[in-house]
Amino acid sequence: MTEPHPLPPLLRRLPIPPLAPQAASLALTAFLRRIARRNPAILARLGPHERARFLIDVTDGPLLLVMEPGRRRITAHPRAATPAHDAAIRGRLAPFLSMLHGIEDGDALFFQGDLQISGDTAAVLALRNALDCAELDLTEELAAIPGQPLSRWLRRASGLAERRSGYALSRQEMLP
């Protein structure tokens, strides 16, 4: 796989269209709710930490995200003001995706400085462990949305984009 480059710096410099955070919030919340329905064990593993507000700062991305698992909600915010949160995870998009898809170890990314955390460490640890156990595959989660006609195209496009960009867009299959 190609070594992933950071997202283009232009992404962070472009002005955010007025309704973009709201639109991103709606789409991401709908996606989170779908994932929570299909993977109820994630919330069970989070336990009391489902009430925490997680700031997800994809440092090469244009917006800050706050995920509230207990309220099944993700909100997107302009970078100008950091929204209230209990715990924060910061890093480029590539290590986030590698960790989520089981390709790289979260602790190793942390030891190397590719991911940084602050705030409620126990909540971050619970989230990391819950997501790791869920073996999520974001491409499959999107492709499996009922009624959308682009599943096959999405899987093929994701595979192609993964090979070209080096970004982990789907779950690593464990080979026996």
Place this chain on the structure above:
Amino acid sequence: MMELVCPAGTPAALRAAVDAGAHTVYCGFADETNARNFPGLNFSREELAEGVAYAGARGAKVLVAINTFPRAGDQALWHRAVADARQAGAHAVILADLGLIAHAAETHPDLRLHLSVQAAAANPDAINFYAETFGIRRVVLPRVLSVEEITAINRQIDIETEVFVFGGLCVMAEGRCSLSSYATGLSPNMNGVCSPASHVAYSEVAGNNEARLGGFLIHRTPKGAPLPYPTLCKGCFTSPSGGGQAQTGHIFEDPVSLDATELIPKLQAAGVRALKIEGRQRSRAYVAQVVRAFRAAVEAAEVGEPMPAGLLSKLTEGQAATTGAYAKTWR
């Protein structure tokens, strides 16, 4: 072939370990009965039974670590854990506490018992006592012994020995550390957590990143540099020397991990039956990579081929490794 005993903090990690070639997987319940009682980690009773079935269908075994020390008046939690591990079909339970071992031996005579590293049995007399009194079948040796000492122990005992070959190290005599308790009030041996995440705080102060445990500053690094998890024994401290000049360094222990890959042939010759990988708190990606590498290593050892080296440095704490006490070069 030497048996490879691999960690699993979640059912996904258990499957990853089995698929990557683990002969045996060890795990624990999601409570204070095991020494990796971290948020979001460990197994429910149902998950354990499913894990045992998954491993069994692929020729692998599951061990259950019940290796903390029961609190006085509150032993029922630990007794229930032993009974439930047996009920789920675990191959063996890994125990440390003398009273719990006696309970397990009396109540579940058919259950295979392993002696945890937490019991700190580091000489033949201690090991033989456990074996003769309670029928312990395997001892996990403390990480304070050299290969020569392990060889000597194996000549004088009749049960199997298991040794750690990879993962985090502990500076204290196993199971007797009070540093975490001092800083947080929570004990690794009683509550199953060393440096619990609930007491960890990362912050940015004046251009530096700081990691604190229970309010104590454990690490300070320039912004952007890697910041280790604030385990007290691996902290970087500043202290005045005798002359009054400040010294900064790792007072107790360097933040390095054990990697005894190169010593596997010697451990095999020393009569060690099983090699253990530390890391139930790590992800399924870690488990898969480490297990795959060590499966290749034990297969190479079996046919007398050289050991692969340096494959796993990226996964170790501080990205540095040591052979620990196995080769006591300081002697």
